[in-house]
Amino acid sequence: ALRTNEQRAVFVGVFRIALTGTLAFVWTLRGRVNVKSTQLQLSENRFSTVLNSVEAYIYIKDRDLRYQYANRMVADLLQTTETDIIGKTDSDFFDDKTCANLRQNDLRVIEKGERVSDEETNVTATGEKRTFLSTKIPLKDARGNVYALSGISTDISEHLHIQEQLNHARFYDTVTGLANRRLLLDRLEHALANAQRTDYEGALLAIDLHDFSVVNDAFGHQFGDQLLQEVARRMERLIDEADTAARLGADDFVVVLENLNGDREQAILDARQWAHALIELLHEPFEIDGKHYVTSVSIGVTMFSDTEGGVEVLIRNADLALADAKQEGPHTIRFFNPSMQENVSRRVNLESAMRNALENNHFHFFVQPQVDSQHHVTGVELLMRWSDAELGYVPPSEFIPVAEATGLIVPMGxxxxxxxxRLMQRWQEDPLLRDLTVAVNISAKQFRHAGFVDMIKRIIQQPNVNASLLELEITESMLIEDVQNTVRRIAKLNEWGVRFSLDDFGTGYASLSYLKQLPIYQLKIDQSFIRDILTDTNDEIIVSTILGLGRSMGLEVIAEGVETAQQARRLNEMGCAKYQGFHFGRPASPVEWEARLRESRLTIYAGGN
Incomplete structure (x- = not known):
């Protein structure tokens, strides 16, 4: 029994030692596990922190395409938590089309082990649309089997939007949204190639708004931009999908009409019909900022078959046709013809020669007398003349329009x-001529020039220049273009003594309301009504009406273009008291007329003698 007790004691001691060692090992192991677990958790937290700080959408999907991991960016995109995403599929967050596209790329990774990089446009269940650049790679186990995919996506929506804006700015007009010159040239190249391939005719139309600069001056550039936008919208209503409308700048528009007709003559008729439709559509009033505005256009047309020189030549031909249309006035359509190129060459030579004439003082002027009913000279009108060494005598009807178009009219005026x-200063030294008025025609472009009023002030402040004897002739069209500015400028010059006459009266659009506002002293009856006054009842009625209007408003009236004694006698019978025309004297140099007036003591007899 004693031996047994001793053995038991030894066994218990050994067991205790073994148990103590085992417990120590377990506690040591548990401690190590805890340390490892803590380290792993810290590592996972650090890794998660890193992934959540990246400005990208990072996720892991298993073979069933269920999310096993998603970072904060993904959760924010899907408007949920990272935990809630785990175990769910794309169908829980995106629309069907998006899910199908995502699944197609995901299966390439899961089933084929491919690395996939692609743009993916995703629409969430809430309807939000985003575009991502996504890269997806397979995750493989030790045996090389794909058990999941890892993806990283970058939102490129803003980048694409900016790229789209830059692309739009490169090819489209920023004001109207129409094609710009760059896109027009490209479209026109394709249109010409298509016309050659199909034998269907096409047309290029150059379109110009009349007096658009006046709109900006009168109502401001914002109003002008809105008008351009409305014009563009109306153009787009008329064109087909294959056609192109473009804005090249300011108020210059271009339209390309494709596939008009296989027959050239019919294609021309179709292009003309389209141009007429546009004129009518654009003539309907525009309502902008509570104001009603009516505009008018001129259109130049060239057919694709008019040229073999390519796009630039085609555009030039359309511009030539437009220039011809603008000379005829609003609502005019002109088709290109080869003679227009000859006119342009002549015009280029004229412009160059006119600049040279200005620089070298080669222009000169004539004077033509104005007389009262007693044939007594009351004043003269200055008329610009030009003879060039190479071009010879160039009539005002040819060089004045070129001066208007090029802006040379301002320095020439x-x-x-x-x-x-200088003429008035010289005449102030002559008791016989010192009281004669001196009339000068003022163009609309010259009158609207910023320095016009100051320039007139400098002239009348010169010694021996009597401002009350200076008469500026303006046209009715200037009243329509910018009434308020016209009235303001005339009133200012009136204060300094300068007088104004309304030239070519009866040919424009001046109404009584405009005449009441204008501080003018005289109406000048256009010569077109005088020419047939003896044979055309309508002309006689018009002249009689103008004379009556002048009397009722206290305005003087002068008839220009009086060429015969019969015309002068009839005008006198109708109550006209002032005349100008070949019957009383043709334009001649001031020196010649000074001699004649001194000899006749300011009296002109029949036939201009």
């Missing part, structure tokens, strides 16, 4: 006013 001042 200033030169003529300077000559008028």
């Amino acid at each position: 200033e030169w003529l006013l300077g000559e008028a001042a």
